[in-house]
Amino acid sequence: MKKNSIKSFRQLVSYAKPWRFKIIIASIYSIVNKLFDIMPEILIGFAVDLVVKRQDSFIASLGFTSVESQISILAICTFFIWAFESLFQYLYSIAWRNLAQSLEHEIRIDAYSHVQNLNIKWFENQKTGNVTAILNDDINQLERFLDNGANDIIQIIVSTVTIGAVFFYISPIIAAVAVLPVPIILFVASFFQKNLEPRYLSVRNAAGSLSSTIFNNLLGIMTIKSFTSEKLETQRISKLSKEYQLANKDAIKLSSAFVPVVRMGVLSGFLGTMVLGGFMAFSGAIAVGSFSVLLFLTQRFLWPFTRLGEIIDLFARSMASTKRIMDLIHTPIEIKDSKNSITLDSLSDDIIFENVSFGYNDDLVFDNLSFRISSNSLIGIVGKTGVGKTTLIKLLLRLYDLQTGSINIGKNNINDITLKSLRENIALVSQETFLFDGTIS
Ligand SMILES: Nc1ncnc2c1ncn2[C@@H]1O[C@H](COP(=O)(O)OP(=O)(O)OP(=O)(O)O)[C@@H](O)[C@H]1O
Numbered sequence: 001m002k003k004n005s006i007k008s009f010r011q012l013v014s015y016a017k018p019w020r021f022k023i024i025i026a027s028i029y030s031i032v033n034k035l036f037d038i039m040p041e042i043l044i045g046f047a048v049d050l051v052v053k054r055q056d057s058f059i060a061s062l063g064f065t066s067v068e069s070q071i072s073i074l075a076i077c078t079f080f081i082w083a084f085e086s087l088f089q090y091l092y093s094i095a096w097r098n099l100a101q102s103l104e105h106e107i108r109i110d111a112y113s114h115v116q117n118l119n120i121k122w123f124e125n126q127k128t129g130n131v132t133a134i135l136n137d138d139i140n141q142l143e144r145f146l147d148n149g150a151n152d153i154i155q156i157i158v159s160t161v162t163i164g165a166v167f168f169y170i171s172p173i174i175a176a177v178a179v180l181p182v183p184i185i186l187f188v189a190s191f192f193q194k195n196l197e198p199r200y201l202s203v204r205n206a207a208g209s210l211s212s213t214i215f216n217n218l219l220g221i222m223t224i225k226s227f228t229s230e231k232l233e234t235q236r237i238s239k240l241s242k243e244y245q246l247a248n249k250d251a252i253k254l255s256s257a258f259v260p261v262v263r264m265g266v267l268s269g270f271l272g273t274m275v276l277g278g279f280m281a282f283s284g285a286i287a288v289g290s291f292s293v294l295l296f297l298t299q300r301f302l303w304p305f306t307r308l309g310e311i312i313d314l315f316a317r318s319m320a321s322t323k324r325i326m327d328l329i330h331t332p333i334e335i336k337d338s339k340n341s342i343t344l345d346s347l348s349d350d351i352i353f354e355n356v357s358f359g360y361n362d363d364l365v366f367d368n369l370s371f372r373i374s375s376n377s378l379i380g381i382v383g384k385t386g387v388g389k390t391t392l393i394k395l396l397l398r399l400y401d402l403q404t405g406s407i408n409i410g411k412n413n414i415n416d417i418t419l420k421s422l423r424e425n426i427a428l429v430s431q432e433t434f435l436f437d438g439t440i441s
């Protein structure tokens with residue numbers, strides 16, 4: 001497994017901690033369901049044993065001597081096994097899927113509120129659509145893995161261990177033959193996992209670019225129309241969409257090969273059991289009933305490993321998404337309250353700019369600017385466009401950090417005032433329009 005995905009996975013697991021108890025319960029449901037799922041094959045063995053050995057069969061030895069009672073007991077067992085398998089499937093499905101939803105909700109809200117606290121500067125360097133893609137698509141991607149992934153992994157382990165035990169009980173030699181392909185399958189699986197994840201990361205990044213451009217275009221639809229650049233923009237989207245398609249194609253090529261490759265591994269195990277078990281059954285080394293159980297079980301033993309392909313696929317995808325989400329959540333917030341920041345009750349002091357230098361990039365908007373605005377005075381700031389009027393207010397709101405100098409309100413540097421109280425005391429009516437979602441009523 002790649003270091004990257006282990007790290008992402010760990011971070012995901014740490015989010016799941018509050019639901020530890022529910023996870024244990026869900027795991028128990030998964031385990032019980034799997035145990036019931038394996039039993040019918042063993043019953044088949046008993047049935048074959050019954051037909052072949054009649055009065056010497058295992059069931060007869062339990063005291064069911066008449067044919068009627070033997071068939072009845074098999075039927076009753078079958079009924080209950082299937083009923084319980086269904087019941088526990090229902091239970092684990094509900095448990096895992098709800099867990100997935102809870103986890104997703106938690107991560108989504110965490111990521112969103114973190115994003116809200118990031119600097120304006122960060123937003124300016126980001127494509128909004130890409131952030132939206134992370135908050136929506138990438139987080140939803142987790143659900144696809146969490147819904148089934150954990151259950152699948154648990155069930156593969158349970159079936160491998162229990163069926164393996166039955167195998168060893170019946171015939172250790174045949175068990176060894178059936179187990180032989182497992183390490184090879186696991187090796188193949190890890191190869192696929194390693195190579196799939198970077199491909200899925202490219203897919204997710206391509207999806208982010210696509211979504212950000214679409215988002216931006218819809219926002220500027222008036223401009224697009226007025227410049228009649230619809231065709232050009234469609235071409236741009238088409239190019240990005242093509243890149244997304246190609247990134248997917250890369251991932252598809254690899255992920256589609258997994259099941260066929262694993263099937264060949266399963267085949268070798270199955271062939272081995274069939275040939276070796278067949279000879280042993282003929283020579284009387286193992287019972288016919290046992291042989292039939294083995295044949296059924298080899299499939300049951302090895303076949304789940306093909307599911308491993310799907311799991312790895314989902315895992316790779318969701319770890320690619322987790323990485324994008326966690327990178328977002330771990331982006332440092334630069335403008336925040338200082339340790340001993342004070343609350344500003346009302347803004348009734350002078351506002352003092354002292355030797356303020358600031359620029360959005362290397363070009364300075366203000367170079368060593370100093371002035372004082374007395375409290376209770378009404379002032380207007382005029383200047384030609386782009387001179388820095390809005391920037392002045394943005395600096396007062398601490399939307400950006402100064403390069404040098406300080407801004408004080410009375411005795412207090414604005415860096416020592418809580419952001420909440422500072423901004424609550426300043427009413428900015430921006431020249432950019434923004435409507436909050438909702439109704440006036
Ligand atoms: N986010 C930004 N990134 C880079 N440069 C910016 C950014 N915002 C503003 N600028 C630049 O900083 C300078 C000051 O911009 P500002 O918006 O403060 O001007 P203004 O005086 O409010 O102009 P207007 O009268 O047009 O509103 C301009 O040269 C502008 O191009």
Ligand SMILES: [Mg+2]
Binds near residue numbers: 389390391
């Ligand atoms: Mg302005």
